[in-house]
Amino acid sequence: MIALTQTLILGVLAGAVYALMASGLTLIFGVMRVINIAHGAFAVLAAFLTYSLWSAFGLDPLLAIPFIMVVMFGIGWVVYQGAVRHSRGSHVSMTVLVTFGIALVLEGVMGIIWGNRSASIRTDYTDASVEVGPFFFPQVQLLAAAIAVVVLIALYFLLNKTWLGRAIRAASVNESGALLVGVSVAAVAALTFAIGIATLGAGGAMLGAIQPIVPGTHYQWIARLLAIIVLGGFGSLPGAVIGAMIIGVTEMLATTYVGSAWPVAVPFLIIFIVLIVRPQGIMGARLREDLVS
């Protein structure tokens, strides 16, 4: 029982970071109907940038977060304007190919800059943990989860309490309608993409402190993030949080009770099964247009 609870704790802590990373993916899909396959690669990129800051200047990953978010925002904006924007309007499968191409390019670039071996960030709190009764909370994960919650709340306020948030939500519900009432959808789309990559950057910055980073692991990350938003329903932010918790806990359970190789397969299995059985996910409603098309 203690072992099970401990597994659940670790799963939820991992899930909080996953939720932060998936929020950008689901936001981008919600506004522009683009499934950003490069999301995993952007996460690993943010981790490597943090790693470089840490190894060159000894900057603590937690302190690097604001800086990384700004940089990732810029990278997201440039990539959107340079590539993703041009694929909008073509068939949705084509946008998947474009973002997949971006993922491959990022993997190649990271391989050239940082090499195809693993890097990890060691801080003084890397191996420390907080003990409560029989349970332990690894300090890195605790901090990461706290930061995830803070950034998610900020994102929630941005979406629900600001003009930009209203514009983003308007563009996601009805693009031409938003255009008619004076929302520049092109600008909103670029901003949304950049914001999505920036929030991902916060999660990515924590990544290097939690586990070793390798360029090739972006497949694993995108699988996990896709599984999360497939579970939660494409475009739903609350859905992404719930999906992230489920994936986090399931992976921990699979590691503890089935075998250490299995977490690799969990996201793919979930994607496969959910998209066949309940394509709209947990939180997504089936809409009229989904049925007719």
Place this chain on the structure above:
Amino acid sequence: MSDAAAKSVQDERRSRLIRNGVLAVLALIVVLFPLIGDASMENTMILALIFAIGASGLNIITGYTGYLSLSQGAFLGIGAYVAAILGRSMPDISPFVWMPVAGLTAALLAMLLGLVTYRSRGASFVIITIAFLFLVQFVATQWVPVTNGTAGITFPLPTWSNAVWGNWPFHLVLVGLLALSILVSWWIRRTKFGTGLIAIREDEGKAGSVGINAPIYKLLAFGLSALFVGMAGTVYGYYLSFVDPIGMFSILNSVIIVLAIILGGRGTLLGPVLGAFILVPVDAFANNYLGGGNIRLLVFGGLLVLLVVLLPKGIIPTVQLLLEKRRTKGTVGLTGSITALADRPLPPPREKLAPVGDTMLLQVTGLEKSFGALKAVDGCTFGVPEGSITALIGPNGSGKTTVFNLISGLMTPDAGEIVLDGERIEGLAPWGRAHRGIGRTFQMTRLFREMTVLENVVAPLRDFQFRQLGLGAVSGSEAEKAEEFLEFVGMQAYRDARAGSLSYGQQKLVELAQILVLDPKLIMLDEPAGGINPTLIERMGGLIRELNDQGKTFLLVEHNMPFVLGLCNPVRVLARGQVIAEGSPAEIQKDPLVLDAYLGDDYMLENRSGDGAAAKGEGR
């Protein structure tokens, strides 16, 4: 004029001769390549052949059917693994025995993947194919007793002497497989099967409503798409003499195959082959001279982005388009007149509206359908008398189109019964209903845009048989029938025009001709008079009357009140998903419930003198 025509025919014959000559020379070079190339070039050629086979197969589901898949590389690996596993346990048996086994295994697994398309399309499907590839890789890694895990399997040496034959056996077998897969692709394109696949690509829902049994078509397409690449996998395995999960199931293989299709031209016969023969040498160059690894990722990732953004159509279609532009420069295309239709004599006007019979051709009882919290159809009950022109009217959002979708099978009802000619049909798939005699048009016309008008009209199928799949796409008698219907609606001048290039009104007429091919008992028209000019509205009314005289029963959804009240009897009024009134046009116009919910009070004032001759009124 005739000089120009003769010249263009001559030009065309000459360019075809040149094209065939070039193709023959290229084919000869490919077949005899081991005589020319050195070892490294030979290796590139073998890889190019393998990827060309993969691309040619993938073209069947991606180019023809419209399902983009990133799992084609998995079937190459599956083919190799099947041969490796069988060859290891029975080393004395010739690899040629394993080749068909591997092909069939790959085809079966591909059909399993094809089943997924029953529920998911577009981007979801692409994601599923990525997941499929990684899951297959996971199985190959974890199922150690059979696959030997990450260590991989070494093939037994082939039964022939490598020193004597060199790479010739591999090369020739691959050339044969490529020729076969091109032949199959060519055969598909000119049969009913191919037309059905393209109809599915253009509009899967519409394809179902004109009687195309999409799931069977798609399953066969998926099977065929993996058959030859599975067999090529066996050759690949024996050629490398080793398989392991990392190399065999690398996602870059799938990426190269998808790129080959996009680069060469999706849906063209030879485009995918051309794409593979361009990309594989690029890959070899990146590997040998640029350091491989990360550079390969940059090259193919970059190509993927650039191609989709800059050349989404691919080489062959782009070149064709340029040639076509040059050829037709200065000539004028068909313009949008409908003189042919206006020249047709109108059927004599009716003495009175069609009589209402007692037997119901279609009876709908207690139909319900919700979208989330919204009850779009809520206990809808009505009948369509045999031989009538029945109208279904009601305010916007009252559920008319949803009722249409429920009857034609595009949506399944949450509750209720639909009986056509004494048979319950609410559980049938759209094509099943089309086969039983329901033909429908759509509010926003849904023709297969990339097909010609004639192809659109011959696409509907009145039943499903396996042997029908192999029939020619446009047979003589069918074409005759189709032309007859096109003439009937006045569109025969446009038979070779691309459906997407027609005006909205013209598309409505073609869509009507299209469903007539189904020889439906019940013709359901969704706003036949919506968005077209007054002359055309009158003609549309004439066509409906004429068909009705020939015994067709109609169910119309329409907002144009003069049109409805002058043409239809009985009328059913829908509001908030229920039928709130039924009766003759005269009765409906007086019904207080209808006036309240739909027509409005001023309708009465304007039409006080009208007694069923409301066709002259101004409507709402």
